[in-house]
Amino acid sequence: MPLQSRLFKNDPRLAKCLVDDSAHVLLGATGRFVGNIQAALEILDHAEIEMTELQAMKYGPSTAAAVLRYKQQRKIINYSYQTKADNIVGKMTIARLDRELVERDQQHPARFICGDCVKHSTESVKAETTGSVRTSLRARNVRAKTAEADSKPKANAPYVPPQLPANLGIVFHITKGAWQSKKGEHLAQIVKANSLLFSWGMRIVEPTMGTLIWPHVDVVDPRYTADVARVRRASDRVTPGFPNLVRVIVCPFIAHYPYYGATYGNNGGTGLDAPFILIDSNKRREDNCTMLHEMIHAAETRLLEEHHDPDPTNVFSTSDNRSVLNYYYAEILSRAFFAS
Ligand SMILES: [Zn+2]
Ligand SMILES: [Zn+2]
Known part of the structure; x- marks a missing residue:
């Protein structure tokens, strides 16, 4: 199943990450897809990522630390080759982030009082x-x-x-x-x-x-x-x-x-x-x-x-x-x- 969340579904780089092990995202990566991962971590974990990394959309140390924390909390571990969580976004992590983003939208709709509606109010x-x-x-x-x-x-x-x-x-x-x-x-x-x-x-x-x-x-x-x-x-x-x-x-x-x-x-x-x-x-x-x-x-x-x-x-x-x-x-x- 392709990525479903509003944040990820139109991101071709993350789509690759979901299906291809070699397309995992790790320290040093830069681009809009990193910005989307950072956004997901902020939304789901209230992660405090360094301003410089957010500005550059760079997978720097604080982004990696936020990924590690996210994976540790959810015990996202690929036991075929590791025994504890790492700070890399691979297939399992991107799928989990995506699923949680979708759940969050379903469970937390926002209601506003007024938005100065475009149609004239009757x-x-x-x-x-x-x-x-x-x-x-x-x-x-x-x-x-x-x-x-x-x-x-x-x-x-x-x-x-x-x-x-x-x-x-x-x-x-x-x-x-x-x-x-x-x-x-x-x-x-x-x-x-x-x-x-x-x-x-x-x-x-x-x-x-x-x-x-x-x-x-x-x-x-x-x-x-x-x-x-x-x-x-x-x-x-x-x-x-x-x-x-x-x-x-x-x-x-x-x-x-x-x-x-x-x-x-x-x-x-x-x-x-x-x-x-x-x-x-x-x-x-x-x-x-x-x-x-x-x-x-x-x-x-x-x-x-x-x-x-x-x-x-x-x-x-x-x-x-x-x-x-x-x-x-x-x-x-x-x-x-x-x-x-
Ligand atoms: Zn109003
Ligand atoms: Zn109105």
């Missing part, structure tokens, strides 16, 4: 549900609108919107895979967010200093924890910690994926605490509002796709021409876990 119109979340959010919406109305201009006084002073802290990462094709194109989303936040007295801040790139070239399928957790972990290796910032990671999604991004909440299946946001580098909604839209989801994870705003100009709708951040959503952002 579900939001029919979503006048009376669930408790919706009810409490609507009640707050009414209070918010009252607060806004109270500050409307009296006589000839100039209109000053109520202020919600806050810095919204983000870690903005672009993966190497995204950078190679799109460079910093998605930085426009920060500029757009700031232009809409400004009148409420808010702004985006990046305390971790600018955009960082790391050796993650993979295409991400937002439906699988293996992909999502791996790109999230890669971000954490470059900039560890910062639980009070929201991570925004620009990375290439699989082709024709019907969402511009994906926000994962506390139960996204990744075992990670704080919500974080992936943005597809391969396409960009023309209004540049995907990041701000997703930040609202990250700020209030009880807001789901069905709660999208029916007004197509509203940032919290899923139209292509959003330009309004109203008090309701501004207020939610102002008390987000990443607001200070």
Whole structure:
């Protein structure tokens, strides 16, 4: 049976490794197929492989050590010529890695809250549900609108919107895979967010200093924890910690994926605490509002796709021409876990 996993199935070098003893992979090898082995070890074993080896896709000492550990833990030993595990990827090892990758996808689907879906949202119109979340959010919406109305201009006084002073802290990462094709194109989303936040007295801040790139070239399928957790972990290796910032990671999604991004909440299946946001580098909604839209989801994870705003100009709708951040959503952002 040929290799089945998403990571391995289109790799001709690993296909050879599966059937030909002389095509085993060992210390000193370099290439995309080594990168795929490294990715598998990170996904399945949380292996900590040296950054230099990941960047070069080189089967160096730390990759070999990760292979040895993987084989020891599973007792992958070819008793016809050895009595203990070695650090080489041969037929047995590649088959085992492949099988575990397939099992992992089946057992760990990832669920995201919202991804700023490509098709215009019609579900939001029919979503006048009376669930408790919706009810409490609507009640707050009414209070918010009252607060806004109270500050409307009296006589000839100039209109000053109520202020919600806050810095919204983000870690903005672009993966190497995204950078190679799109460079910093998605930085426009920060500029757009700031232009809409400004009148409420808010702004985006990046305390971790600018955009960082790391050796993650993979295409991400937002439906699988293996992909999502791996790109999230890669971000954490470059900039560890910062639980009070929201991570925004620009990375290439699989082709024709019907969402511009994906926000994962506390139960996204990744075992990670704080919500974080992936943005597809391969396409960009023309209004540049995907990041701000997703930040609202990250700020209030009880807001789901069905709660999208029916007004197509509203940032919290899923139209292509959003330009309004109203008090309701501004207020939610102002008390987000990443607001200070
Ligand atoms: Zn949404
Ligand atoms: Zn939708």
